[in-house]
Amino acid sequence: MDDQKKEKLTKELQGMALGTVGTFILLAFLTFNSADSSLNSWSSEGGIRNLGGKLGAQVADLFFSGFGLASYLIPLALLYMAYTLFRFKEIRLRSYKLLASFGLIFSLSTLFAFFRDTTILFGQQVATGGVVGKLTCNLLKNTVGPFGAMLLLLPLLAASIMILSKFSFVLFAGWWLENLKNKWAAWQQRRAYNQGEKQKDKARQEGMSAPATSSGPVIKPAAPPAPILNAFKKEKDKKKEAVKTAAVQETFAFIKAEGDFRTPPFSLLDTPPATEKKLDRDALTMNARLLEKKLKDYGIDGEVVEICPGPVITMYEFSPAPGIKISRIAGLSDDLTMALQAMSIRIVAPIPGKGVVGIEVPNRERDMVFLSEIFNCEEFHHNKMKLPLALGKDIAGIPVVTDLAKAPHLLVAGSTGSGKSVSINTMILSL
Secondary structure, X not given: OOHHHHHHHHHHHHHHHHHHHHHHHHHHHHOOOOOOOOOOOOOOOOOOOOOOHHHHHHHXXXXXXXXXXXXXXXXXXXXXXXXXXXXXXXXXXXXXXXXXXXXXXXXXXXXXXXXXXXXXXXXXXXXXXXXXXXXXXXXXXXXXXXXXXXXXXXXXXXXXXXXXXXXXXXXXXXXXXXXXXXXXXXXXXXXXXXXXXXXXXXXXXXXXXXXXXXXXXXXXXXXXXXXXXXXXXXXXXXHHHHHHHHHHOOOOOOOOOOOOOOOOOHHHOOOOOOOOOOOOHHHHHHHHHHHHHHHHHOOOOEEEEEEEEOOOEEEXXXXXXXXXXXXXXXXXXXXXXXXHOOOOOEEEOOOOOOOOEEEXXXXXXXXXXXXHHHHOOHXXXXXXXXXXXXXXXXXXXXXXXXXHHHOOOOOOOOXXXXXXXXXXXXXXXXX
């Protein structure tokens, strides 16, 4: 038998011994009967009612008479030591731990006797503090008074618990206060959100728009729709406008034109609706606060300093606290996606030229990007591009136009229904 296996077998035997003793003492305590004969009392009634027999009755009476209800800590400590040995861990009985154990039992028995002399436990009358607790309680009351007694006993109890369990009351209080502060902040956010919803409902009923809140991160206004450059004029000016538009681009005589052909007018394209969609500032602010809370749950402190809503995606600019690694934020895209119940989230860590991290969240209600907006914007008409391509809008809602002559290698890929054909048709119409 090797040494490691022998050591495990020894710990297992020690655990069985401590577990047996602890179980016997606990069973004797639970079935204690004051009518049983013991070292301190004698009963004329025959029989022992304690499940531990005569020995169990004497052990229970001895500990209850000495330390009262605090005696229950003894079998519980033995059972915990047995559990530790069964897990093949080392038990080191340091002198300071033994003193802390005695201090715990001593302070508890004195505190029990301080408030009550006896109590009924499992149908039997038991001294709450025993002889030790009663004598110490009377001594402290006569010397330092009730307040002084508490001033001595409570720190002794707290110090004993901290030594035995490595529990910090200061850290626990800090955690509790932080948790309370987070719950208070979440309640305030829900309250503000509900009030905003009520105001918007009331405004809708009255035919007015709800007022926007001024608190929270800076929310950039959505990019206005691209201006229409005289494309939709009177019918008699359509041909002139088409000729002007065609003249802006440099022509390539690949095929000789035949007949009186004119490019189709822009009026054939659908135009965006005249009503401008209003930003839901409350929803954007709530998402920003939710992002901050979820990141804080993963130990990443910071705040959302700016929100950039776009037609399809909203960018939340998150400023992390000093000492936070950017790589930790970049690896939480899946967790944030689940927290916000979004289809997907893209994290730009960091945004070039800025000291913030960009979190791109898809909008629940996407705005339609019309081809006529791109064709009639300044970027498409007033440029020096040979082959301008209307690609759409960026995250901020600004039209994007690129020159095919400077980017001849083009690859279009994507899943079914992602818009490949629409993109190709848009590029063809741009030319």
